[in-house]
Amino acid sequence: MxxxxxxxxxxxxxxxxxxxxxxxxxxxxxxxxxxxxxxxxxxxxxxxxxxxxxxxxxxxxxxxxxxxxxxxxxxxxxxxxxxxxxxxxxxxxxxxxxxxxxxxxxxxxxxxxxxxxxxxxxxxxxxxxxxxxxxxxxxxxxxxxxxxxxxxxxxxxxxxxxxPPAEQRAIVEVLAALERKEEAHRRVAEETGKLRTSLADRLLTGTMHVTDG
Structure with a gap:
C-alpha cells in the first residue's frame, strides 16, 4: 500500500x-x-x-x-x-x-x-x-x-x-466545503466572462463610450 x-x-x-x-x-x-x-x-x-x-x-x-x-x-x-x-x-x-x-x-x-x-x-x-x-x-x-x-x-x-468511519466523514465534510467554494468561484468566473464579452462588444462597436481620466 x-x-x-x-x-x-x-x-x-x-x-x-x-x-x-x-x-x-x-x-x-x-x-x-x-x-x-x-x-x-x-x-x-x-x-x-x-x-x-x-x-x-x-x-x-x-x-x-x-x-x-x-x-x-x-x-x-x-x-x-x-x-x-x-x-x-x-x-x-x-x-x-x-x-x-x-x-x-x-x-x-x-x-x-x-x-x-x-x-x-x-x-x-x-x-x-x-x-x-x-x-x-x-x-x-x-x-x-x-x-x-x-x-x-x-x-x-x-x-x-x-x-475510521468518523475520520472518513470529517474528510468528506472538508472536501465538500472546498468543492462548494470552487463551484462558487467557477460561477463568478463564468459571469465575469459573460460581462467581459458583453462590454467588449459594446466598446468595440462604439455603442458604449469611455473617456480618458
Whole structure:
C-alpha cells in the first residue's frame, strides 16, 4: 500500500476495493433497446454522464423501456452507488444521486456498490477514487488496444486505505466545503466572462463610450 499513496497513519486499514464493495460491469449492449431522445423510460448511465465533479449528469442520457429495465435487475443502480468509467477515459467516477436511483449501468462503466455503509462512506470512496495516485494506478493496469479498458478484476484488486468511519466523514465534510467554494468561484468566473464579452462588444462597436481620466 505504501507505494500507492505513501506512508499513512498506522490506525488506517489497508484493504482492497473487492473487500469493501461489489463491482459490476455494465450491460454489454443496451443500444438496441434505446428509445428516441426525449422519450420517457429508465435512464442508462454511460461514460458521458459521469461528470468530472463527481456527479452523474442526466443531460442527454439515453433511456430504455420500463419492461426492459425490469428484466435487468443485475445492472440497476441505487442512490450512493459509484459509477466508474471503464472504457476510454478510465477511472473517472461519480456518485449516483436520487435522480438516477433505479437507472441502469451502461456498457462503458462499472458499478461500485459499498457493502457496509457504516464501515465505508461512499462519498469517501468517491474522493479516494478521484485521487491522482489512485487513478494513475488504475490507468497503468488497464488494457490498451485502440482505447484503454479497465477490467473488473483490476478494479477489485485496487488497494484501498480506510480511516475510521468518523475520520472518513470529517474528510468528506472538508472536501465538500472546498468543492462548494470552487463551484462558487467557477460561477463568478463564468459571469465575469459573460460581462467581459458583453462590454467588449459594446466598446468595440462604439455603442458604449469611455473617456480618458
Amino acid at each position: 505504501d507505494e500507492l499513496m505513501g506512508r499513512v497513519p498506522e490506525h488506517w486499514t489497508k484493504t482492497s476495493l473487492g473487500d469493501v464493495a461489489d463491482v459490476q460491469a455494465g450491460h454489454s449492449n443496451l443500444r438496441p433497446y434505446f428509445l428516441p431522445l426525449g422519450a420517457a423510460g429508465v435512464g442508462v448511465v454511460a461514460a458521458s454522464q459521469v461528470g468530472r465533479h463527481g456527479r452523474v449528469s442526466d443531460f442527454s442520457a439515453r433511456r430504455v423501456p420500463d419492461h426492459v429495465a425490469a428484466s435487468m435487475t443485475r445492472f440497476r443502480l441505487r442512490e450512493d452507488d459509484l459509477v466508474c468509467v471503464r472504457s476510454g477515459e478510465v477511472a473517472r467516477a461519480a456518485l449516483v444521486g436520487p435522480g438516477q436511483d433505479g437507472w441502469l449501468v451502461g456498457t462503458s462503466c462499472l458499478r461500485v456498490r459499498v457493502r457496509n455503509g457504516d464501515r465505508v462512506s461512499p462519498r469517501y470512496l468517491l474522493h479516494y477514487l478521484a485521487h491522482e495516485e489512485v487513478r494513475a494506478w488504475l490507468v497503468a493496469r488497464s488494457s490498451r488496444s485502440v482505447i484503454s479498458n479497465l477490467r473488473t478484476r483490476t478494479a477489485l484488486d485496487l488497494p484501498v486505505l480506510l480511516p
